Amino acid sequence: MKLRAGLSRQILLAMSAITVTAGTLVFFGTYLAYTVIIAFYPRLDSGDEWLTATDLAILGASILVALPVAAVVALRLARRILEPLEALARSARRIAEGDLSARASPGDRSLGEIATLIDDFNTMAQRLQDMAADMALWNATIAHELRTPLTILKGRLQGMIDGVFDPDERSLRGLVLQVDSLARLVEDLRTVTLADSGHLDLRLERVHLAKEIREMAELLAPELRAQGFALALDLSDVTVEVDATRVRQALLALITNARRYAMRGAIRISLRQSGGETVLGVADEGPGLPPDKATRIFDPFVRGDAIRSRELGGNGLGLSVVRAIVEAHGGCVRYRPSQSGGALFEMAFKTVT
Template sequence: MSIRSKLAWTFILLLIFGITSISSYSIVFIRDYLLEEGREEMEQDTRWLAITVANLADGENLDKRLASAAKTSGYKLAVYDSAGMLLEAYSNNDSTFAPNQRLTAGILESLEARKDLPLLPVDEQSETLTSYIAIPSSNSSAHYLLASQLKDQIYAPIKTIRWIIYYGMFISIGLVVMVSLWISRYLTKPITQIKNAAQDIADGNVDRQIDIKRSDEFGTLADALNQMASKLRADTLQIKQFAEKQRQFFADITHEIRNPLHTISGALEMLQLPNLDPGKEEKYIRSARRQTDRISHLFKHLKTLQRYDSDEYFVEKQEFDLSPITKHMEELYGDRAKKKGINLVLDQHSCTVIGDPPKIEQVIDNLVTNALKYTNEGTVRVQYDSDGEEVDISIEDDGIGISEEHINRLFDRFYRTDKARSRDKGGTGLGLAVVKSIIDGHGAEIKVESEVGEGTRFSFTLPKG
């Protein structure tokens, strides 16, 4: 059973129960009220009848006058003598009226004690309402009067009232049914909309929007689901982009490993040839070693990137001096720069910064390597200058430069501005991605300025130690 049906039936049953309960209580209350009013009216009428009967004389006149009084009042009357014996009775042809031939001693005692006050015994089981009274100063032998009427005479108005209540009850129930159906529809309509939208979202339709303009909990829930769907759209797009990057990442790794492996395999095959010239043998050995180093650098960079993606303690900051790093760069690349005819200028004054020394050295190493690789003549400079609370570190060259179209993707993994040329130079396409991950891990930003044919400048800042 749907929520709408449950709500409708709940409202209908509760309201029907309430209406019938109130109606039944009203009927019982009116019935008791009419009976009480009838008793009070009968008590007054009995006093009036007692006075009327007191003025009657014995004989035929008593019978006629008693009948006249009974017809006038609408009561069935009977009179008793001083001993409580029945004298006359008038039933108005009502066979159900059968007064006692003699009053009981208890009734007589009560009437004598009450004098002119009527006695109305309470008998819930009886179908009649009876009143006794002592007749004051009677001119006849009649000393006691009995007046009686059927309770149905008192309850007569209740029949009309009952039907009025029943009609009202049926009309009310009809209205309740219609109102309950409308209310249940009004309350469950947003629930149905939200349920359908949630089902669509669960089925993958994250573009679904719930259009419920309400200021109650339903409106709040709809807004929350719309926000969830919006976040799911963003997350889905991000997952798709991540999956595409992941796919491209594995394709690039496969390609990067396959090429050097082919080169190594070819070199090994050539080394197996008989009577190979010593010069060519050395050439193939160098080629295999160079490709082995390339694979080693590739996995070294991948390890760095993996730690950046998963290790919250990727960067361990401390105070350190930059001058030992630049001196180490001179030891590593001084001879290479001279062989290419490049002037390697390294700032070597003492400067303390806060960062991760091995990783900052790796950044500078990667940037210097790139600068030397893509500079055919001119100067490669490594400088660091204190600027207030920060130290600006830059690596600048007079190399071939980078066109503007490549700047935005320069730090993407495996991205190369010239893939064929980069592979020929032994690059992995991960060096700048590693640089960016390390600088991001320090909470800084790597900046690049370049012009084709003029050179390139990479820079970043670290807090001053």
């Protein structure tokens, strides 16, 4: 292999050069030391010539013995260094060819820096494989989510063209609802994607959240009452530095989530300060989340009651949007059962002092 030949040759030549240079320096250094000593102590001079043929023969023999030893040491060192590097090169080549499952073996971990390099490479490869799997899942899920409204739109429009359906107000409103569903899905995907890439733009300003929530509740109350829900507000007067539009979007997603999945009754919105945080919570009266979904409810396209969600136009991205918005603010979102046995979602932001 070219890498092995090149690096092995360099190590061998370097070790040989070091051996010859060290032997020569030691040999002539010894004579230089004798010269200095004799200059100060002439009686020690035996009268022999400074450098004899015997001395040169000894130097040559010493170098000839040392060179094979240096070559063996150099080759063993090269083998220890090159084996993990060759494994790394093979794995990198397989990944470049599309095999994201390739991993390199660190081999002898006594070479600390190389073992660390391979560990980092394997971590990177695992992340690439996870990202590719997530992307494939996202593509399949998005295609599935888009298929339903597009199929309905195409069928209704084709039916109108063929004269099966009359293009009356009721039919056209149904088509508009499907278009709204598509627009909502696209906007939710955009929000989540921008947040994941760190490019979700926020217009931060000091906001009195209680006032914003009351205004929003007044607008939503009639529609919620018609569906059997009532809004109950428990709001402290706190100031937070947030993007008010994005917070309203997240709050609306939580209220819509409760409307889709909770039993008819009160939806409680609370706002309080706790431990340096401003906590905005939305609680319903049940039935809450099953344990198997409570740990991954903020993942994209995870639904509670899938049938009811589809009937009300859910796309499984609402809570992912909430998490994306809150984390973009440097906060966190969490779930726990409410006191009434329902679901309680809390958005925690840093309090402005």
